[in-house]
Amino acid sequence: MTDLTQTGLQDIETTPLLKVVGARADITFNRPSVHNRVHPDDIQALHVHFDQIEADPTVKILVFSGNEKSFSSGFHLGILSESDQGARDFEVLTDRLENLRPITIAKVTGPVYGGSTDLTLACDFRFGRTGVQMFMPAARLGLHYYPHGLRRWVSRLGLGPAKKLFLSSSTIGYEEMLRIGYLDEVHDADRLGPAVDAFVQRLLAQAPTVQQRMKQVLNQVARQEYDEVYAREGFVRSLQSADLKEGLQAWGEKRKPQFQGA
Structure with missing residues (x-):
């Protein structure tokens, strides 16, 4: 284009x-x-x-x-x-x-x-x-x-x-x-x-995958269209993600995290 x-x-x-x-x-x-x-x-x-x-x-x-x-x-x-x-x-x-x-x-x-x-x-x-x-x-x-x-x-x-x-x-x-x-x-x-x-x-500078998913959940809440399954799935996935591991490690090491969206 x-x-x-x-x-x-x-x-x-x-x-x-x-x-x-x-x-x-x-x-x-x-x-x-x-x-x-x-x-x-x-x-x-x-x-x-x-x-x-x-x-x-x-x-x-x-x-x-x-x-x-x-x-x-x-x-x-x-x-x-x-x-x-x-x-x-x-x-x-x-x-x-x-x-x-x-x-x-x-x-x-x-x-x-x-x-x-x-x-x-x-x-x-x-x-x-x-x-x-x-x-x-x-x-x-x-x-x-x-x-x-x-x-x-x-x-x-x-x-x-x-x-x-x-x-x-x-x-x-x-x-x-x-x-x-x-x-x-x-x-x-x-x-x-x-x-x-x-x-x-x-x-x-934020973790993009959870950032984008939380955006959708917040919009759903505002429209009174909250989807518990969708929101819960995002939460559970984040607990198992490489980005959370990187974020916690960077926090402990007092450095900027390098998120990969995974």
Whole structure:
């Protein structure tokens, strides 16, 4: 697959760009003239990117960001008047993002609106720039939001914040986004990238197999879909793993562990 960021074509507005370096993948929305609005072909491209990432076991982390001033202005609203298929496709995309094997981070470099507020929420972690805002206009538009998005908002942020944002179409700033848990960390523009990079390195220092499995169990608990057998199996396997042996030995020797994912 061509990496557009390496060909000089990143100045042309395109479907989202994928760049993979070692254990880290980056996906960048690349329609700055429409605030990185998500079009139907963007959804298809993201599924292709997800396929590539899932097929590469060396990729442990995925970072989302937006080209230029906006993170993303959400799904193309003009499509909604034609068919509900676009919204259904977007719902499938956000659910898939939530369940991806790698740990996912949204680097919110600019405003995030509409459906992309849920796409961001589907990531495991969200780092934002001071000054960013978010806006969920569904009620103002007369749109009943897709069901899995509503479930995700309540399970991750709680009923109160979800009601405020969905039922009043309020715009909130980065301080409230941090307070309600929408953002995990906030940094000035020049510190946001380094903060994300440092957190990526912290994540990569963990045992990947148990890290990825615990992510899935925690998501199941949040969705009230807890699978005792799946969770118990992960626990038992870890007790017999080479990574646990290495982790305990490294702890005793006061050194960094060298995990192999086994």
